[in-house]
Amino acid sequence: MVPFCNEPLAELYRDECIVVVNKPAGLLSVPGKPPNHEDSALSRLQRINPETRVVHRLDMSTSGLMVFGLDADSHRALSRQFQDRLVEKEYVAEVWGKLEKPEGKVELPLRCDWPNRPKQMVDHELGKPSLTLFQKIENQRPEFDRVLLKPVTGRSHQLRVHLAELGHPILGCEFYSHPEAQQASNRLNLHATKLSFMHPLTEAPVTFISDVPF
Numbered sequence: 120m121v122p123f124c125n126e127p128l129a130e131l132y133r134d135e136c137i138v139v140v141n142k143p144a145g146l147l148s149v150p151g152k153p154p155n156h157e158d159s160a161l162s163r164l165q166r167i168n169p170e171t172r173v174v175h176r177l178d179m180s181t182s183g184l185m186v187f188g189l190d191a192d193s194h195r196a197l198s199r200q201f202q203d204r205l206v207e208k209e210y211v212a213e214v215w216g217k218l219e220k221p222e223g224k225v226e227l228p229l230r231c232d233w234p235n236r237p238k239q240m241v242d243h244e245l246g247k248p249s250l251t252l253f254q255k256i257e258n259q260r261p262e263f264d265r266v267l268l269k270p271v272t273g274r275s276h277q278l279r280v281h282l283a284e285l286g287h288p289i290l291g292c293e294f295y296s297h298p299e300a301q302q303a304s305n306r307l308n309l310h311a312t313k314l315s316f317m318h319p320l321t322e323a324p325v326t327f328i329s330d331v332p333f
Contacts, residue, residue, distance in 0.1 A: 128163050131184075131327055136193040136320045138164060138171065139186045141329050144306045148176035148185065160185060175201050178276070180293065183210070183311025184329050188319070196319035201273070209313035210268040210278060211256070211331045214287040215300035218264050222254040225281035229274045238294050239276040241284060249274040251281045263290065263303070278309060308333045 126143035133139075140160060142148065147159035164171040164187055171187050172194040188194030200206050228246025232238040240246075250271040258265035264287065268278050276295075282288055283295035290296070291304035310333070315326040 123158055128160055131329070136189055136318070137186055137197070138168075138189060139184065139314070139327050140164070142177055142182055142185050142311075144180055144182040144332075147179050149173050161187070174198055175206075175273070177311055178279075178307075178309075180291075180307035181210075181309045181311065182306075182332060184314040184327055185311070186314060186316065186327075193319040197316065200316050204271065205316065207313065207315035207326075208270055208273075208311065210270070211310050211312050212266050212268055212278065212282060212289045213258065213260075213304070213308035213333060214264050214266055214282055214289055215296065215303065216262075216264065216287050218253075218255055218266070218285070218287060222252075225249075225251045225253065225285060227281065227284060229277060229280060231275070237275065239274065239280050241280065247274060248272060249277050249281070251278060253282075304333065306333065 124143060124146040129141040131139045131141055142160050149161045150157050150159045161173050168189055170189055174186055174188055174194060174197045177185060188197050227241050227249055228243055229239050229249045230242045230246040232240040252269040254267045256265050256267050270277055279289055279292050279295050288296035288300045290300055290308040291306050292301060310331045312329050312331055318325050
């Protein structure tokens with residue numbers, strides 16, 4: 120059973136084509152199976168405008184920026200940008216331990232771990248390519264590192280798996296962290312902090328930024 124998320128879904132921008140929101144941790148991106156999984160970012164927005172359409176998703180435990188289309192043409196244009204990897208996405212994570220390198224990349228093939236879904240796993244034979252660029256950024260807590268993440272691909276749980284494979288699982292991660300890292304935070308310390316794309320109507324580049332809440 121998914122608990123109801125009491126935090127509001129903050130709108131950062133709305134016009135006739137799109138709405139950009141800051142999704143709180145603990146809120147689904149889209150509704151799950153009823154009767155206990157109906158609250159979501161999409162369902163809340165559809166109560167304002169029933170034509171709202173989902174373009175991409177964040178894990179329930181991940182907070183941060185999402186864009187939704189408000190009509191069929193805008194939805195199609197945005198979806199094409201995500202599919203063609205024309206959207207710039209940045210995340211910030213707080214991870215267990217200290218990274219040896221200040222920056223680098225993780226490139227591993229991933230697939231669903233079906234007996235343990237929704238978990239994902241590295242599979243060099245059947246997995247699909249995935250690539251994440253990472254860079255250490257300043258953190259006030261000396262025992263943990265804060266990392267800027269730029270996913271080139273968009274596989275499910277990609278950032279969580281990649282950091283766990285580096286030996287630095289994200290704090291609060293319920294799937295890939297060891298008990299100490301999981302208990303180090305009361306939430307998943309992963310936030311979608313930047314989203315850049317071309318406006319579907321004007322085709323002008325737009326960028327949205329969201330402050331890290333942890």
